[in-house]
Amino acid sequence: MKTLGGVPRWVVVIACVGAAFILLPLVAIISRVNWSQFIPLITSQESVAALVLSLKTAGISTLLCLVFGVPVALVLARTRFPGQRVVRALVLLPLVLPPVVAGIALLYTFGRQGLLGSTFTFLGIQIAFSTTAVILAETFVAIPFLILSLEGALRTAGSKYEVVAATLGASPTVVLWRVTLPLIAPALISGAILSFARALGEFGATITFAGSLQGVTQTLPLDIYLQLETNPDAAVAMSLVLVAVSIIVVGLAHRGANPELFRP
Amino acid sequence: MTLTLDARVASRGADLSLTVEAGETVAVLGANGAGKSTMLGLLAGLVRPDSGSGVLDGETLFGPGVWVPPHRRGVSLLAQEALLFPHLSVLENVAFGPRSSGVGSPASRARALAWLAEVDATEFASRRPAQLSGGQAQRVAIARALATEPKLLLLDEPMAALDVTVVPALRAVLKRVLAGRTAIIVTHDVVDAFTLADRVIVIDGGRVIDSGPTRQVLQHPRTPFAAALVGLNLLPDGRTVAPSDVTVSTSARAGAVAGTVDGIETRGDLVRVRVGDLAADLAPARFADLGLAPGDRVWLNY
Numbered sequence: 001m002k003t004l005g006g007v008p009r010w011v012v013v014i015a016c017v018g019a020a021f022i023l024l025p026l027v028a029i030i031s032r033v034n035w036s037q038f039i040p041l042i043t044s045q046e047s048v049a050a051l052v053l054s055l056k057t058a059g060i061s062t063l064l065c066l067v068f069g070v071p072v073a074l075v076l077a078r079t080r081f082p083g084q085r086v087v088r089a090l091v092l093l094p095l096v097l098p099p100v101v102a103g104i105a106l107l108y109t110f111g112r113q114g115l116l117g118s119t120f121t122f123l124g125i126q127i128a129f130s131t132t133a134v135i136l137a138e139t140f141v142a143i144p145f146l147i148l149s150l151e152g153a154l155r156t157a158g159s160k161y162e163v164v165a166a167t168l169g170a171s172p173t174v175v176l177w178r179v180t181l182p183l184i185a186p187a188l189i190s191g192a193i194l195s196f197a198r199a200l201g202e203f204g205a206t207i208t209f210a211g212s213l214q215g216v217t218q219t220l221p222l223d224i225y226l227q228l229e230t231n232p233d234a235a236v237a238m239s240l241v242l243v244a245v246s247i248i249v250v251g252l253a254h255r256g257a258n259p260e261l262f263r264p
Numbered sequence: 265m266t267l268t269l270d271a272r273v274a275s276r277g278a279d280l281s282l283t284v285e286a287g288e289t290v291a292v293l294g295a296n297g298a299g300k301s302t303m304l305g306l307l308a309g310l311v312r313p314d315s316g317s318g319v320l321d322g323e324t325l326f327g328p329g330v331w332v333p334p335h336r337r338g339v340s341l342l343a344q345e346a347l348l349f350p351h352l353s354v355l356e357n358v359a360f361g362p363r364s365s366g367v368g369s370p371a372s373r374a375r376a377l378a379w380l381a382e383v384d385a386t387e388f389a390s391r392r393p394a395q396l397s398g399g400q401a402q403r404v405a406i407a408r409a410l411a412t413e414p415k416l417l418l419l420d421e422p423m424a425a426l427d428v429t430v431v432p433a434l435r436a437v438l439k440r441v442l443a444g445r446t447a448i449i450v451t452h453d454v455v456d457a458f459t460l461a462d463r464v465i466v467i468d469g470g471r472v473i474d475s476g477p478t479r480q481v482l483q484h485p486r487t488p489f490a491a492a493l494v495g496l497n498l499l500p501d502g503r504t505v506a507p508s509d510v511t512v513s514t515s516a517r518a519g520a521v522a523g524t525v526d527g528i529e530t531r532g533d534l535v536r537v538r539v540g541d542l543a544a545d546l547a548p549a550r551f552a553d554l555g556l557a558p559g560d561r562v563w564l565n566y
Contacts, residue, residue: 160347166334167308167341169412170364175335178360182351 026243033240034233041237049215050223051241057131057219058199061138065146065195070188072143073150074180078159088151095144102140103208110136111209133210134217138199145198146191153187154180193253197246266446267416271306271316271326278302278470282448284416289447291461291478293454295489299470300450304418307448308341309334321415335364340414344425346401348393354404355380355389361412379407383437399430403437410441417442419449423456435459454482454493466490488541497542497566510544510566512537514554520563525556539564 004012034041041047076088094102108114111128112121120127127133161183165175181188203221210217212226220242227235266286272279278299284290294300305311307318309325309332317327324330325337340361348357358376363369380386383403393401402422409417422438423431435456442449442460449460457464457478464481466474466489474487484504485491491498497505513520523539528551530536535551537544539562546554556562 160345161349163310163334164341164343164347165349165360165364167310167337167339168361168364168408169335169338170360171335172333174364178364179349183349185351 029236029239029243032236034237037233038237038240041234042241044234046214046223046227047234047238050218050220050238053131053134053215053218054200054220057134057138058196058202061135061142061199062192062196064135064139065143065199066188066192068139069143069146069191069195070150070181073147073154074176076147077151077154091147092144094141095148099141099202099204099206100208103137103205103210106133106137106140106205106209128209129211129213129217131210131216134202134206134219137205137209138202141202141205142195142198145194149187149191149194150184153184157183190253193249197249197253200245200249201242267307267318267320269303269307269316269318271313271318273302273306273311273470274314276302276311276470280306280467280470280472282465282472284446284448286446287444288463289442289445289449289461291457291464292448292450292467293452293457293464293490293493294467298467300467301420302470303467304341304420304448304450307337307416308339308418309337310341338412338415339418340409340412340416341418341420342405342409342422343420344422346393346396346398346405348396348401348404348408350393352393353389354385354391354393354396357393357404358408358411361408365412375411376407379411380404382410382441383407397430398426399434402426402434406437406441415446417445417447419447419451421450421452424452457482457493464490492543499566505566507536507543507545508534510542510564512539512544512546512550512554512556513563513565514556514560515563517563517565520565522561522563525558525560525562527558528556537562542566 042051072091076084076091097105107128109116110120110133111117112126114128125132127136157180161179162175165179166172170178201221202219203225206217206219207222212218212222214223218226220238224235224238224242227238266288267282267284269283270281276299280299280303282290282303292300292303302311306313307320307325312331313326315328317330318325319327320338323332325332325339348354349360352360355373355376358379359369359372362372362375367375377386377389380389383406385400385403385407388396388400388404393404396404406422419438423434426434438449438460449456451457461478463476464474464478465472466481466487468487468489474481474485474490481490482494485494485496485498486502488498491504495507497507497510499505516522523542525537525539527538528535529538531545533548534545535548537546537551537556542564544564554562
């Protein structure tokens with residue numbers, strides 16, 4: 001059989017079908033865009049509010065992913081404790097959990113009737129169906145991406161540079177800031193970008209736990225879904241905006257994963 | 265005395281004791297797995313002993329109820345690989361130690377420049393570690409280790425991973441910076457021991473089996489390992505004999521010791537024949553006349 005660079009031709013044929021399967025829906029969206037109304041559609045008050053809310057909540061949840069995900073990855077990669085494998089499996093659970101289930105789980109944790117609900121009610125904080133709920137839902141589904149990416153990078157990097165730094169007099173905290181984190185910076189950046197992308201696209205957990213209140217919890221995916229019934233042109237236009245944002249994110253993640261960028 | 269170590273690590277089968285005087289450089293010799301790395305690990309704080317203690321300059325590094333973490337020991341470790349931090353410039357690498365101990369940025373850089381000059385590496389200051397050769401990187405690593413002004417410097421086969429052509433220059437640098445410094449150097453190279461160390465200890469099976477001034481230990485070896493390092497055979501009666509003074513024959517002779525050929529290797533213009541713990545060097549023609557092969561029965565005279 002003839003081959004192309006060692007790859008059998010029939011594999012190339014199937015690959016083309018697979019690639020078309022991914023690319024064709026993008027073409028379909030673009031073909032349905034009402035270009036004459038595109039600018040007014042994406043600058044309507046509702047659309048802008050949803051886009052701003054989406055970027056804001058996804059940004060904050062990415063920060064939360066970093067603040068909590070980096071320590072989790074460090075503890076998983078560098079320490080040893082009983083039940084570690086179970087903890088690792090459970091921490092990554094949101095990756096495979098249906099988002100609706102994640103939303104219900106969050107509702108029964110932070111909702112008024114939830115596990116921590118009375119604590120927050122006592123403090124006068126109402127989490128469910130607020131912007132905070134959107135951020136929590138997005139963080140919940142996005143944080144495994146960061147943890148997974150960082151833990152792998154930490155294991156690959158090993159601890160030999162950290163040992164050297166310690167014998168040079170650097171305390172564990174100094175080692176973390178000046179050696180560990182700079183060394184895994186590429187994974188840190190690509191992990192953060194992937195988390196941001198996952199947070200930006202969050203739908204199921206958000207609508208379950210936070211509802212769809214314009215300007216408060218109605219993020220772009222929710223807005224698109226609801227507009228599909230009443231104003232399909234607006235839904236398609238906003239979808240294209242999300243596609244554009246996603247392509248930018250994928251591009252950045254690819255660059256972020258390239259360590260050459262960190263050499264002047 | 266400045267350093268005393270007496271520690272046991274059951275999981276590694278090590279029971280090590282050692283004393284190093286102030287300003288003394290001690291070479292640690294031993295086969296792979298003998299316990300040399302365990303000794304350095306104990307002193308650097310990378311290996312926890314089951315019992316025992318280590319005291320440096322009157323300060324207990326570890327002992328019953330005491331454990332000083334690596335970064336507070338004042339012990340620098342230079343390994344086979346330079347392990348320069350790849351994200352920092354050469355100058356920032358050398359300034360890392362002073363910075364970490366709270367010295368200000370300008371003072372740290374000044375100190376780093378001084379140490380780079382000491383190892384003839386000033387020209388590399390602004391380079392990235394990836395732009396250095398192995399020998400250059402190791403010189404920078406020496407400067408980095410010394411810039412912390414350690415009370416004790418540990419060197420773990422610092423030249424083993426380098427191209428042989430750069431070893432003499434690096435050895436000269438080490439000779440200069442180790443003068444008057446309290447240091448322990450693990451090495452496989454007897455030249456390092458002779459040129460760099462005041463004293464030698466030999467480790468085998470997790471224990472110190474020989475110790476003394478370099479020339480005494482190596483020129484009058486008392487262990488087969490030390491004898492092999494200087495290229496001598498250690499006889500059962502304690503005498504030593506050079507492999508070139510051993511004659512081999514394939515028939516029994518008066519006063520000869522019988523044995524079986526275990527290995528044959530070509531060394532330059534000689535062929536080294538190994539018979540048990542003994543080595544004999546033969547001229548190629550003599551070797552061909554005997555027609556030796558591994559497993560052959562031979563008789564040795566010395």
